[in-house]
Amino acid sequence: MRSTPRTEHRGLSEPGHRVAADNGWRDRKRYLWLLAPIVPSLVAESWFLVQVTGQGVFWWFGPILTFLVIPLVDHLVGTDAENPPDSALAWLESDRFYRWVNFLYLPGQYLSLVFACWIWAGGGWVDMTFIDKLGLMVTVGTIGGIAISTAHELGHRRAGLERRLSKLALAQSCYGHFFVEHNRGHHARVATPEDPASSQLGETLYAFIRRSVIRGLRSAWRIERARFTRIGTSHWSTRNDVLNAWFLSLVLFTVLVAWFGVVVLPWLVGQAIIGFCMLETVNYLEHYGLRRQKLADGRYERVRASHSWNSNTIVANVCLFHLQRHSDHHAHPLRRYQTLRHADEAPQLPSGYATMMLIAMIPPLWRRVMDRRVIDHYDGQVRLAALSPHYAKKVLAPKPAAHRPAGLGVRRPRRPICQPRREGSR
Numbered sequence: 074m075r076s077t078p079r080t081e082h083r084g085l086s087e088p089g090h091r092v093a094a095d096n097g098w099r100d101r102k103r104y105l106w107l108l109a110p111i112v113p114s115l116v117a118e119s120w121f122l123v124q125v126t127g128q129g130v131f132w133w134f135g136p137i138l139t140f141l142v143i144p145l146v147d148h149l150v151g152t153d154a155e156n157p158p159d160s161a162l163a164w165l166e167s168d169r170f171y172r173w174v175n176f177l178y179l180p181g182q183y184l185s186l187v188f189a190c191w192i193w194a195g196g197g198w199v200d201m202t203f204i205d206k207l208g209l210m211v212t213v214g215t216i217g218g219i220a221i222s223t224a225h226e227l228g229h230r231r232a233g234l235e236r237r238l239s240k241l242a243l244a245q246s247c248y249g250h251f252f253v254e255h256n257r258g259h260h261a262r263v264a265t266p267e268d269p270a271s272s273q274l275g276e277t278l279y280a281f282i283r284r285s286v287i288r289g290l291r292s293a294w295r296i297e298r299a300r301f302t303r304i305g306t307s308h309w310s311t312r313n314d315v316l317n318a319w320f321l322s323l324v325l326f327t328v329l330v331a332w333f334g335v336v337v338l339p340w341l342v343g344q345a346i347i348g349f350c351m352l353e354t355v356n357y358l359e360h361y362g363l364r365r366q367k368l369a370d371g372r373y374e375r376v377r378a379s380h381s382w383n384s385n386t387i388v389a390n391v392c393l394f395h396l397q398r399h400s401d402h403h404a405h406p407l408r409r410y411q412t413l414r415h416a417d418e419a420p421q422l423p424s425g426y427a428t429m430m431l432i433a434m435i436p437p438l439w440r441r442v443m444d445r446r447v448i449d450h451y452d453g454q455v456r457l458a459a460l461s462p463h464y465a466k467k468v469l470a471p472k473p474a475a476h477r478p479a480g481l482g483v484r485r486p487r488r489p490i491c492q493p494r495r496e497g498s499r
Contacts, residue, residue: 098158100165100411105391106174109223112392113181113216116189119209120197129205135212139219143388144428152385156414171411175235175394178223179242182216186245187329189213193340194333210340214347217245221352222393228252229406240318244325246348249318250293258292260406264365264380264459265373270353274362274447274455275464277436282353354430358382358422359399362447364459376403378416379450385415386425397426420450 115135122131157165165171189209191197201209220242228239228251236252243249255270262268269288272281297315301308311317322345330338363380365373378400384390390397394410400419401408422429423442433439451457455468 098161100157100161101155102153102387102391103170105387106171106394106411108388108391109219109394110174110177110181112219113178113185115212115216116185116192116209119212120188120192120199123199129202129208132201132205132208133211135215139215140427140431143392144425144431147386147388147425147427150387153387153390154385154415157412162412165412166409168411171409172235175223175226175410176238178220179238182220182223182242182245185216186213189344190329190333190337190341193337195336206340207343210343211347213340214246214344215351217344217348218351219392221246221248221251221348222355222396224251225255225396226394226410228256230409231407240314240321243318244321245345246352247319247322247326247345248349248352249322250290250315251349251352252318253297253314254289254293256406257296258289260403263376263403264360264363266459268360270356271360271459272357272362273459273461273464274444275440275461275467278354278357278433278439279436280461281357282350285353285356286349351430354433355396355426357433358426358429360459361443362458362460363420363450364457366457378404378419381419382422383416383419384422384425384429389425389427393426397422420446 115138119131119134122134123129189212192199192201192209193206224239224242227235227242230236230239240249240252243251259268259270262271264271269285269292272285276284293315297313298308301310301313309316311320326338326341329341359381361382363382365376365380367373381399381403383400384397386397395413396402396410398413398415400416401413404416405413423446424432432442447458448455460468
């Protein structure tokens with residue numbers, strides 16, 4: 074693990090910033106990053122559009138923006154594979170602007186959740202049908218799902234404040250154990266059979282979500298219990314990172330139900346499910362079919378760029394804090410989002426995460442789009458890929474011998490059609 078550079082706490086006017094600027098390099102996405110903290114305003118925007126137009130369809134503004142508008146804009150503006158030069162990394166890491174962009178997501182996240190609860194409870198001067206409330210639930214869940222990307226960025230930091238804010242961002246989706254499982258489980262076991270968050274070739278999204286949610290929860294609990302065993306104390310403690318993260322969710326939901334009434338509880342549960350299912354869908358995309366190979370000593374090879382799917386679509390990368398540059402994140406987990414780099418050797422998804430999430434929801438279409446890419450990534454050697462048990466049985470099973478009719482043994486050689494006439498024969 075690398076030590077934090079001394080430039081970590083310098084401001085924007087330090088020499089490193091001026092040198093990079095003098096060399097002609099600027100972060101062209103610097104102010105685009107502010108799009109991410111705007112995401113939680115989707116609830117207020119939905120309410121406003123419904124008020125102005127009277128059309129209930131705008132309660133679904135969250136999924137409409139996420140899965141229709143953003144993919145369309147990304148398709149129109151193209152991709153960005155630019156990497157910051159080495160001379161810019163120190164000041165980029167130390168520039169507090171990027172940190173505040175992260176922090177700003179959380180106030181909007183919880184203001185939008187409170188606003189949504191008020192509307193579900195009958196406020197907002199609107200009459201809502203069940204479908205309207207369902208749309209608002211999906212919009213709130215979308216905000217919670219993207220908040221997990223914020224939590225992911227904060228959870229990889231060393232500073233105590235950022236790590237605590239990571240747990241707070243996860244509370245809305247009741248997925249606090251991700252803080253433990255991702256950092257100390259997934260990053261150690263990525264692209265191996267032991268990792269619940271690495272999907273397999275031929276595995277559907279729905280089978281993966283069920284497997285990843287259950288096994289990920291168990292893994293987080295085992296990791297934290299083992300930590301307390303090593304220090305010789307009980308894991309039933311407020312210092313248990315799984316328990317204290319879950320406690321935040323319990324407190325949050327209890328306060329909201331006490332404030333707005335039990336009527337909001339089903340919608341809170343529903344939006345939490347939407348949120349963590351969005352996270353698991355992203356997990357499904359990131360390592361689909363990719364496998365680290367075992368070495369002669371029984372250990373797995375080191376994580377390389379070839380073990381994560383990547384994408385350089387601009388809007389999705391900005392809203393997800395460069396999560397789509399996933400190979401560099403696994404190579405340098407302490408590297409902040411603004412310094413993550415594109416890797417030429419990393420396999421590329423045909424589109425951004427939002428589009429690929431939609432495709433993953435239709436398993437036959439996903440298989441048609443991605444299975445061939447996985448096989449091509451391994452130059453046709455499908456045995457090197459991460460195969461689901463069903464796929465392995467179908468592809469790797471020995472083919473049966475050709476059927477022979479009963480009563481026939483080894484075929485005798487056929488006589489030539491024309492035999493040469495022997496001497497003396499007629």
